[in-house]
Amino acid sequence: MARQIKSPNIEKSFYKLPYFSVLGVLVFVILFAVLWRPLNLERTVYIPLSSQAETTVINNPHSSVEIEEARIEMVDGKPDAEQVTESSDEPEDEIVKDELDDIIDEKDNTVQYTISRGDTLHDILLRYNVNKNDIYQLTTKFKQLANLRIGQQITWTTDDDHNLQSFSWIISSNNIRIYEKSGDKFIESSETVESVPENVIIKGEIQSSFVTDARKSGLTNNEISIITRALQWRLDFRRLQVADKFVAIVKREMHGERLTNSQLIGVRIKNGSKDYYAILADDGKYYNINGDSLSQSFFRYPLMKQARVSSHFNPRRLHPISGQVTPHNGVDFAVSRGTPVLSVGNGEVVIAKYSGSAGNYIAIRHGRQYMTTYMHLDKILVKPGQQVKQGEKIALSGNTGRSTGPHLHFELHINNKPVNPLTASLPISEGLTGKSKNVFLEKAKEVKSKLSL
Numbered sequence: 001m002a003r004q005i006k007s008p009n010i011e012k013s014f015y016k017l018p019y020f021s022v023l024g025v026l027v028f029v030i031l032f033a034v035l036w037r038p039l040n041l042e043r044t045v046y047i048p049l050s051s052q053a054e055t056t057v058i059n060n061p062h063s064s065v066e067i068e069e070a071r072i073e074m075v076d077g078k079p080d081a082e083q084v085t086e087s088s089d090e091p092e093d094e095i096v097k098d099e100l101d102d103i104i105d106e107k108d109n110t111v112q113y114t115i116s117r118g119d120t121l122h123d124i125l126l127r128y129n130v131n132k133n134d135i136y137q138l139t140t141k142f143k144q145l146a147n148l149r150i151g152q153q154i155t156w157t158t159d160d161d162h163n164l165q166s167f168s169w170i171i172s173s174n175n176i177r178i179y180e181k182s183g184d185k186f187i188e189s190s191e192t193v194e195s196v197p198e199n200v201i202i203k204g205e206i207q208s209s210f211v212t213d214a215r216k217s218g219l220t221n222n223e224i225s226i227i228t229r230a231l232q233w234r235l236d237f238r239r240l241q242v243a244d245k246f247v248a249i250v251k252r253e254m255h256g257e258r259l260t261n262s263q264l265i266g267v268r269i270k271n272g273s274k275d276y277y278a279i280l281a282d283d284g285k286y287y288n289i290n291g292d293s294l295s296q297s298f299f300r301y302p303l304m305k306q307a308r309v310s311s312h313f314n315p316r317r318l319h320p321i322s323g324q325v326t327p328h329n330g331v332d333f334a335v336s337r338g339t340p341v342l343s344v345g346n347g348e349v350v351i352a353k354y355s356g357s358a359g360n361y362i363a364i365r366h367g368r369q370y371m372t373t374y375m376h377l378d379k380i381l382v383k384p385g386q387q388v389k390q391g392e393k394i395a396l397s398g399n400t401g402r403s404t405g406p407h408l409h410f411e412l413h414i415n416n417k418p419v420n421p422l423t424a425s426l427p428i429s430e431g432l433t434g435k436s437k438n439v440f441l442e443k444a445k446e447v448k449s450k451l452s453l
């Protein structure tokens, strides 16, 4: 561009309309971007600029590259030196799920789901891999299923090949619609019996694994998953041994023969000589017998001090050149090579190795639901299988893999999905205090007395 302006043809070409308009658009976009900056508190110009680039210079790839460079210069405030234009952070190998994940994923044939904003039945079932033809049959035949409301609960069961067997929709506590497969069609029936909540005590002993033996004892997959989540920070379920025991109280709501809702009231697991309790409080959370939190807290940043964010989490990021959607599943912190990288929580290192475009790469599992990853590291200081504490130095940041400037790429996954680590709601480890603690201790005493093994 600069060279062209110096050329002797500048006078003539300046008055040629197409050339002029391209220049005009470029000047407009750059002006827009510069003016935008003071308004943008976080100094991220991803959304306004990429959409601008998309709509104004859609047929001119050269201009679009120019704009991307202008953007980076502006965000950083320092041209060239610290450009971060990585195109992908995908590690070459997947994070391996452990046995408990596999067992839960594989045989989770009954799903309880609460409708939330923006949900449609079609999308929910698709997300859970239900056979598309069954989804079509159900939603086209029963138009009333378009009237699901926020907060209502649906439950469905599939066979091992994802074919829908039955579907139920709880409209209210005494009005439930049931859709049962018969041949290749669904038949609707309704129940208007008032549901009767009942506390059930279930006991078992470990013979092979917690999931298998809990199922054998009569706990549903949904109840097992509530138990493993409630105790995920206190107990590693894989370490349970043969002859360890468990007992749970679940409040189940039955509509006739059908289980429509269940809630874990309390659970006790005896691992060797040690007892682990999780008791439900009035705030809907689980605490140990003394009202202490079962949760564990996280740092927002894997660094000793806050650093400038050079690229934000963006699941719909457009690639600067190809225009394709290439999600940015984490946050990039512009830190110089050799900056200490800290684990954001207690956990176990599951991956620590060099991996393609991610460079030197660490993945840490925290409890059952959380995973963090750290990429483009200069030096890895931990080994797979190692237990790490919150705040422990696990690596030095760097510029390895597909990265064009020193930075730390950090991801947070909740239930195996990447989320924005800067805004995601993270568990807080706060125990009960004051009046709510006294109320809880009373209740816990009563629940504990029923949790005998």
Ligand SMILES: [Zn+2]
Pocket (backbone or CB within 6 Å): 086, 089, 311, 328, 330, 331, 332, 409, 410
């Ligand atoms: Zn990144």
